Amino acid sequence: MEKKLYDISVIGAGPVGLFAVFYAGMRQMSINLIDSLDKVGGQLNALYPEKYIYDMPGFPKVMAKDLVNSLWKQAEFAKPDLNLNKKVTKIHSPSENKKYFTIACDDGSEFESKTVVLALGMGAFQPRKLEAPGLLERETKTVHYFIKPLSTYQDQRILVVGGGDSAADWTHTLSELQPNGKSIAKSVTLIHRTDKFAAHEATIQAIRTAGKVDIHTHTEIKFVENSADNTSLNVQLVQNLTKEESSHEFDHIIICAGYLAKLDFVKESGLQMQGNAIQVNDIMETNIPGIFAIGDVCTHKAKLKLIATGVGEAAIAANFAKVHIDPTSKAFPGHSTSKFGH
Numbered sequence: 001m002e003k004k005l006y007d008i009s010v011i012g013a014g015p016v017g018l019f020a021v022f023y024a025g026m027r028q029m030s031i032n033l034i035d036s037l038d039k040v041g042g043q044l045n046a047l048y049p050e051k052y053i054y055d056m057p058g059f060p061k062v063m064a065k066d067l068v069n070s071l072w073k074q075a076e077f078a079k080p081d082l083n084l085n086k087k088v089t090k091i092h093s094p095s096e097n098k099k100y101f102t103i104a105c106d107d108g109s110e111f112e113s114k115t116v117v118l119a120l121g122m123g124a125f126q127p128r129k130l131e132a133p134g135l136l137e138r139e140t141k142t143v144h145y146f147i148k149p150l151s152t153y154q155d156q157r158i159l160v161v162g163g164g165d166s167a168a169d170w171t172h173t174l175s176e177l178q179p180n181g182k183s184i185a186k187s188v189t190l191i192h193r194t195d196k197f198a199a200h201e202a203t204i205q206a207i208r209t210a211g212k213v214d215i216h217t218h219t220e221i222k223f224v225e226n227s228a229d230n231t232s233l234n235v236q237l238v239q240n241l242t243k244e245e246s247s248h249e250f251d252h253i254i255i256c257a258g259y260l261a262k263l264d265f266v267k268e269s270g271l272q273m274q275g276n277a278i279q280v281n282d283i284m285e286t287n288i289p290g291i292f293a294i295g296d297v298c299t300h301k302a303k304l305k306l307i308a309t310g311v312g313e314a315a316i317a318a319n320f321a322k323v324h325i326d327p328t329s330k331a332f333p334g335h336s337t338s339k340f341g342h
């Protein structure tokens, strides 16, 4: 069967990739949207679905997962072919034998496209896993590397592991008093393998001042097993300086040990990098004509890693992708007010 040829393939279904889909739809392009995760939304859905974002134009505050839902609703009219659970492993540039880009994925599938927009964020990310016995078999049930809906932790005893912003933010969120005078979690314990927190100082200070969190520094998990009555977790902690061990009961463990992000295919595909980002010019084009990069993954003189600026880059890339395909078309798309009628 002949492969479908897309006008544009957007790799990365984070907020910036979703907005590129919307604009490509405004330009009547056929669209392929690929992501290695099993849902759209990028970092917003994977890392902080229930946090409020305060710097979106027109929204005094908006919950991350709600912003994703709105972006998806807005993008859907463009009828993209949505290819989730596919990690892109290589982009082959046009050659003598092949006129267009070929996008290869880890499951063996390939797509052909006239243009490519890379909205990869920090790359295909996976949580850094801890190796203590008992963690692996409890993953997603009571051991979490991706945060679950906050209702999961209601009135539960929570162990948070880590010293960065995510660990501190979840500790704070789960332990702070809600308008009803109660915190979400019944109790929160925070452990960190050193005594130096990389998290924002103000958050650590707020946690310490509230005095509601049991904080153990220089502490790691030795092993996890079920409690004697099988209703909770028995976690053996070890102080890594004194080697002193202590046993604790929790209902859930949230591990925030950072993420391993891979952008390896980018270099291998011949794209020019500056540090960990893809170099683009003022129309968001990379060193390979027809491949654009936007959002957190790209860099240029005015780069800010924000959603507000990333979606602007998405509009630029999608419109110049149109010009790449049809050099007689204008970059300016017209106003949505007139395109969509009343």
Ligand SMILES: Cc1cc2nc3c(=O)[nH]c(=O)nc-3n(C[C@H](O)[C@H](O)[C@H](O)COP(=O)(O)OP(=O)(O)OC[C@H]3O[C@@H](n4cnc5c(N)ncnc54)[C@H](O)[C@@H]3O)c2cc1C
Residues within 6 Å of the ligand: 011, 012, 013, 014, 015, 016, 017, 034, 035, 036, 037, 041, 042, 043, 044, 047, 048, 052, 053, 054, 055, 086, 087, 088, 089, 119, 120, 121, 122, 123, 124, 125, 262, 265, 294, 295, 296, 297, 305, 306, 307, 308, 310
């Ligand atoms: C806790 C936290 C709070 C934040 N708060 C704010 C805020 O208040 N305001 C703000 O503007 N920004 C905020 N940010 C930053 C914001 O989330 C990012 O700037 C934004 O997500 C970047 O969007 P993106 O679409 O470029 O990338 P991402 O959201 O990272 O999406 C990239 C997508 O590409 C996919 N991908 C990567 N590589 C591949 C591959 N090889 N194959 C297939 N798919 C791939 C990934 O799976 C991912 O879904 C926050 C970030 C964090 C972590």
